[in-house]
Amino acid sequence: MSAADSGDDDPLFTAGTAAFDAGDSGAQAAALKSHSSTVLRYVSDRVSVTARATACQPTQVGDATIGEREGVPYANLLLDWTCPERVDQHEVRSALFPDDEGYVKGTKTIVTYEIDSRSGSAALDSANPSFSTAQAWYERFGEFFLLGAEHLLSGIDHILFLLALIAGSRRLREIVLAATSFTLAHSVTFMLAALGLVEVPGAVVEPVIALSIAVVAGWHLWGIWRRGKHATDLETAGHGHFSLDRAGWIRLGVVFCFGLVHGLGFAGALGIDEAWSWTLLWSLLVFNIGIEVVQLTIIAVVFPLLLVLRRRAPKAGIWATGVVSAAVSVMGLIWFVQRVSGS
Incomplete structure (x- = not known):
């Protein structure tokens, strides 16, 4: 057209x-x-x-x-x-x-090149429409870093998943472990899918991402319904460095599994269909770092505020996280139905 x-x-x-x-x-x-x-x-x-x-x-x-x-x-x-x-x-x-x-918005052109002794990659868009092969390595990687950061900020489904994780975390240790688990999981599948080593249809990935949002948010709602004002209390804490109770370990496993699926979604958004190359690998790693920096920044801003609210007004903290989780869960279910039905 x-x-x-x-x-x-x-x-x-x-x-x-x-x-x-x-x-x-x-x-x-x-x-x-x-x-x-x-x-x-x-x-x-x-x-x-x-x-x-x-x-x-x-x-x-x-x-x-x-x-x-x-x-x-x-x-x-x-x-x-x-x-x-x-x-x-x-x-x-x-x-x-x-x-x-008027046909598409925000086009990104991913370029990889090997010319004589030079190799590299670049991400072009309307703000940065060109690049030179003489460009410094940090300039090229900076473009992919910003591309990753922009992708997370523009992906409302991934932000809602992160908010659901924050709302359901009872301790700083839990959100750090959950975020780390999510990061490790989606980094693995992101790299494998973007390099063409793993391929899963978007018709499967996108509904599961929506369902993961609803499940993680619903997990906290279930905890509130079952334990009320004690929903943020630990049960019998485990031993070792992590000191998680049974619910904490189960939640960590669920987050890791969903992280594997989210990684496929990140790769699908880039739309790269390229064979293995070290040049592309490093660029994808920097893209992934951009995602992680934004993710950690959101946690660093939101979770301390939640902790203060829970300590000063425990009942208000339960209500606030319950409302957020309910809204996120409903949104995830709506997206799930829409993506399954193709509407």
């Missing part, structure tokens, strides 16, 4: 829309092939490679193909840029799918 609108190619718009609505990947690929000049012009006008300020010329290699990721068709287009001379510094610029087209 973007290419057809830009190139005033009505036949591409008609053929592409019909193929998309029919879910026919063969017809989608055929539409791209028969209108390859329109597609190539759209992409090459918005993605450029320059070598020391001299533009490199793109050539399409083979026909565009259609793949599928999380149930959504993606067009794969391979271009070969020919540069006028062999240089060790290149600039890549991307303005694909801008917001003003």
